[in-house]
Amino acid sequence: xxxxxxxxxxxxxxxxxxxxxxxxxxxxxxxxxxxxxxxxxxxxxxxxxxxxxxxxxxxxxxxxxxxxxxxxxxxxxxxxxxxxxxxxxxxxxxxxxxxxxxxxxxxxxxxxxxxxxxxxxxxxxxxxxxxxxxxxxxxxxxxxxxxxxxxxxxxxxxxxxxxxxxxxxxxxxxxxxxxxxxxxxxxxxxxxxxxxxxxxxxxxxxxxxxxxxxxxxxxxxxxxxxxxxxxxxxxxxxxxxxxxxxxxxxxxxxxxxxxxxxxxxxxxxxxxxxxxxxxxxxxxxxxxxxxxxxxxxxxxxxxxxxxxxxxxxxxxxxxxxxxxxxxxxxxxxxxxxxxxxxxxxxxxxxxxxxxxxxxxxxxxxxxxxxx
Amino acid sequence: xxxxxxxxxxxxxxxxxxxxxxxxxxxxxxxxxxxxxxxxxxxxxxxxxxxxxxxxxxxxxxxxxxxxxxxxxxxxxxxxxxxxxxxxxxxxxxxxxxxxxxxxxxxxxxxxxxxxxxxxxxxxxxxxxxxxxxxxxxxxxxxxxxxxxxxxxxxxxxxxxxxxxxxxxxxxxxxxxxxxxxxxxxxxxxxxxxxxxxxxxxxxxxxxxxxxxxxxxxxxxxxxxxxxxxxxxxxxxxxxxxxxxxxxxxxxxxxxxxxxxxxxxxxxxxxxxxxxxxxxxxxxxxxxxxxxxxxxxxxxxxxxxxxxxxxxxxxxxxxxxxxxxxxxxxxxxxxxxxxxxxxxxxxxxxxxxxxxxxxxxxxxxxxxxxxxxxxxxxxxxxxxxxxxxxxxxxxxxxxxxxxxxxxxxxxxxxxxxxxxxxxxxxxxxxxxxxxxxxxxxxxxxxxxx
Numbered sequence: 084x085x086x087x088x089x090x091x092x093x094x095x096x097x098x099x100x101x102x103x104x105x106x107x108x109x110x111x112x113x114x115x116x117x118x119x120x121x122x123x124x125x126x127x128x129x130x131x132x133x134x135x136x137x138x139x140x141x142x143x144x145x146x147x148x149x150x151x152x153x154x155x156x157x158x159x160x161x162x163x164x165x166x167x168x169x170x171x172x173x174x175x176x177x178x179x180x181x182x183x184x185x186x187x188x189x190x191x192x193x194x195x196x197x198x199x200x201x202x203x204x205x206x207x208x209x210x211x212x213x214x215x216x217x218x219x220x221x222x223x224x225x226x227x228x229x230x231x232x233x234x235x236x237x238x239x240x241x242x243x244x245x246x247x248x249x250x251x252x253x254x255x256x257x258x259x260x261x262x263x264x265x266x267x268x269x270x271x272x273x274x275x276x277x278x279x280x281x282x283x284x285x286x287x288x289x290x291x292x293x294x295x296x297x298x299x300x301x302x303x304x305x306x307x308x309x310x311x312x313x314x315x316x317x318x319x320x321x322x323x324x325x326x327x328x329x330x331x332x333x334x335x336x337x338x339x340x341x342x343x344x345x346x347x348x349x350x351x352x353x354x355x356x357x358x359x360x361x362x363x364x365x366x367x368x369x370x371x372x373x374x375x376x377x378x379x380x381x382x383x384x385x386x387x388x389x390x391x392x393x394x395x396x397x398x399x400x401x402x403x404x405x406x407x408x409x410x411x412x413x414x415x416x417x418x419x420x421x422x423x424x425x426x427x428x429x430x431x432x433x434x435x436x437x438x439x440x441x442x443x444x445x446x447x448x449x450x451x452x453x454x
Numbered sequence: 455x456x457x458x459x460x461x462x463x464x465x466x467x468x469x470x471x472x473x474x475x476x477x478x479x480x481x482x483x484x485x486x487x488x489x490x491x492x493x494x495x496x497x498x499x500x501x502x503x504x505x506x507x508x509x510x511x512x513x514x515x516x517x518x519x520x521x522x523x524x525x526x527x528x529x530x531x532x533x534x535x536x537x538x539x540x541x542x543x544x545x546x547x548x549x550x551x552x553x554x555x556x557x558x559x560x561x562x563x564x565x566x567x568x569x570x571x572x573x574x575x576x577x578x579x580x581x582x583x584x585x586x587x588x589x590x591x592x593x594x595x596x597x598x599x600x601x602x603x604x605x606x607x608x609x610x611x612x613x614x615x616x617x618x619x620x621x622x623x624x625x626x627x628x629x630x631x632x633x634x635x636x637x638x639x640x641x642x643x644x645x646x647x648x649x650x651x652x653x654x655x656x657x658x659x660x661x662x663x664x665x666x667x668x669x670x671x672x673x674x675x676x677x678x679x680x681x682x683x684x685x686x687x688x689x690x691x692x693x694x695x696x697x698x699x700x701x702x703x704x705x706x707x708x709x710x711x712x713x714x715x716x717x718x719x720x721x722x723x724x725x726x727x728x729x730x731x732x733x734x735x736x737x738x739x740x741x742x743x744x745x746x747x748x749x750x751x752x753x754x755x756x757x758x759x760x761x762x763x764x765x766x767x768x769x770x771x772x773x774x775x776x777x778x779x780x781x782x783x784x785x786x787x788x789x790x791x792x793x794x795x796x797x798x799x800x801x802x803x804x805x806x807x808x809x810x811x812x813x814x815x816x817x818x819x820x821x822x823x824x825x826x827x828x829x830x831x832x833x834x835x836x837x838x839x840x841x842x843x844x845x846x847x848x849x850x851x852x853x854x855x856x857x858x859x860x861x862x863x864x865x866x867x868x869x870x871x872x873x874x875x876x877x878x879x880x881x882x883x884x885x886x887x888x889x890x891x892x893x894x895x896x897x898x899x900x901x902x903x
Contacts (some may be wrong), residue, residue, distance in 0.1 A: 232777065257809050258766055327811045363745045363764060363801055404768065406807060430808065451806040 084174035104154040105131035115151035117199045128395020133284040133302040135202035137316040149196035172226035173424040204316040209298035214269040219290035221263045230256035240277035240322040246350040259447040282319035337425035339398035349414040351390030355381035356407035358388045371400025404450045465582040468612035469603040472621035473565035475506035490532035498526025502713035516563040571697035593796035610693035632691025637664030663689040707798030715754040729797040730776035743768035744799030747778040752794035765809045
């Protein structure tokens with residue numbers, strides 16, 4: 084193998100695929116990135132067996148070939164090379180990759196490409212296409228709500244429910260749930276799958292803020308889903324099992340509704356969280372207390388905090404306690420100028436809706452407090 | 455010269471059982487009396503260290519924390535016995551019960567020692583030395599063990615006093631005589647003086663507390679910072695640390711010191727599981743759920759770190775405690791050999807995070823809870839060893855027991871009716887530890903001798 088690529092293209096490619104590199108695998112080759120000449124360029128591939136990312140870097144091939152080298156080392160070396168320079172990669176004897184760039188020359192020992200697991204890439208007809216911008220936005224609003232611990236594996240994933248030209252994404256961790264509906268460019272027969280939130284975070288990272296579509300290929304038989312955009316293929320395994328029936332836990336009505344400015348509420352919650360940190364992260368929202376507004380309070384042994392947020396309040400008014408982290412998460416990830424919060428008393432779920440976007444719903448379960 | 459009022463008014467006792475583990479064995483097996491007895495992780499041909507040595511064994515130079523092999527070489531005729539944690543724990547509880555007769559202000563600092571503030575008890579039981587003598591006699595008569603007692607005006611001096619003429623001794627330091635009492639003693643006897651500090655002090659020509667007390671304050675502060683000023687105060691016997699039987703206990707924890715420092719991930723996982731099991735069992739028997747899990751890791755260089763995390767939902771089940779402990783411990787394990795591991799829980803709150811999918815949650819956690827409750831019922835009926843996890847079978851881990859401070863159950867929780875105190879409470883909490891990571895004072899963690 085002998086190929087020349089531009090430093091910044093190679094560096095960008097390595098930074099994308101290295102997100103999929105397995106950091107603690109018993110299989111040494113999974114700590115490597117696969118480099119293969121293909122299509123007048125270089126294909127970089129990494130996988131941790133949950134997710135695989137392939138990135139195509141344009142280049143000039145002198146001689147075809149393939150090798151795997153430690154991903155971290157190669158990424159660091161390439162990042163340290165002068166930008167806007169040509170990098171020449173040449174496979175030498177005994178699986179050694181020579182990296183030359185300007186006055187620099189490195190040799191890195193690799194593992195034979197044959198040992199790298201096969202990662203599917205696009206090639207089949209896409210099941211559907213989705214605007215990159217729209218999907219990226221939807222992922223940013225949902226994946227954070229997925230469970231991070233493995234107690235219930237199904238909740239570490241995000242439900243993708245296709246129906247007609249609509250896709251509904253739902254992520255939940257048993258204490259909160261985020262639901263977002265977006266449009267697909269091609270209709271899909273009704274189907275559901277659960278994609279690991281970790282994979283979707285990587286997908287969101289590579290999606291661009293453009294209307295150009297990302298192609299989605301469902302391969303339920305292989306238990307995989309594949310995303311293709313210009314120069315990048317991302318394949319993820321799916322999570323087996325039944326996603327909980329979330330629709331039945333979404334509140335149907337409310338007795339109190341308040342509309343608040345997101346920045347103002349976020350500010351108050353962040354301040355209260357500093358105190359709440361010492362008391363199981365409990366912050367209270369007094370909605371409609373003292374003639375309107377929302378009062379955000381926290382109290383712990385270290386001290387207490389109170390912040391008043393201007394708001395319009397309809398209905399009875401109530402006081403409800405939440406884990407401050409869940410409030411911060413939704414206020415941080417869901418960009419809207421204003422939020423409507425719908426409540427049914429202190430022990431019923433709170434519904435957060437961005438004003439002006441009826442395709443998104445976020446539900447947070449409250450905390451029962453004694454006082 | 456007038457003494458600090460806070461200090462002069464108090465009478466503090468430090469009660470320390472002599473060669474505790476070994477003494478209990480000698481008490482229960484008369485044939486061992488007068489013979490060198492070594493309690494430790496195994497036989498002298500095994501790897502492992504001495505947990506406790508009888509005074510007969512100490513005459514051969516055997517010390518706590520010494521490899522068993524070395525002990526065997528020093529004294530081949532010594533009797534080597536395994537550690538019977540549960541027995542020592544039960545005996546310890548009897549002793550603490552005796553101590554509580556004399557004052558409610560009892561602060562156990564390990565399985566075999568405690569501080570007592572008897573200032574207010576003098577009217578009832580006589581002065582400090584009299585109470586000290588009465589306690590020694592009561593422990594001997596009722597538990598058939600000897601204890602050394604230090605009587606002084608502060609915890610610091612009382613502890614140094616009890617240690618001075620061990621075993622079976624009462625040492626009284628009169629109020630006002632603290633500085634003179636301490637002056638000839640080696641600085642290593644002071645709290646907060648470890649190898650590094652004593653080496654630094656030696657450079658200044660200081661080896662005794664008298665010499666330390668004589669150093670100018672500003673020199674100490676320059677050399678040791680704030681710690682320096684404290685050092686000189688202590689060397690003069692000034693210490694106003696109160697004896698705290700404490701508010702309701704804020705944490706429940708288990709610790710395990712490995713016989714041999716380890717970096718074996720399987721052993722570490724299993725040890726954490728065993729401790730999570732023990733802690734969760736105690737939470738359940740106290741009717742508590744804990745919101746915060748912490749791990750404590752001490753490496754072979756005696757560096758101690760603690761890490762903690764608050765759970766989304768308070769728990770009394772081993773599984774979430776173990777999982778969290780694992781997640782906290784794993785990143786810290788790289789490149790170190792672990793000497794001690796601890797799993798603790800705190801944040802006992804009635805607060806309850808409501809869940810979205812209660813029905814499904816009952817599927818997973820509910821099954822686990824039912825299994826746990828069934829196992830608890832079996833243990834109550836047939837003993838603690840009747841049921842254990844398959845994973846922990848043959849792991850060679852000792853049944854968890856604590857060298858930690860112990861408190862009566864009702865005080866631990868602050869919410870349990872004395873009359874319903876569940877029999878066979880499996881342990882105690884440690885209020886002092888709740889800060890996490892703090893240096894253990896008063897030698898609470900020293901190997902029990």
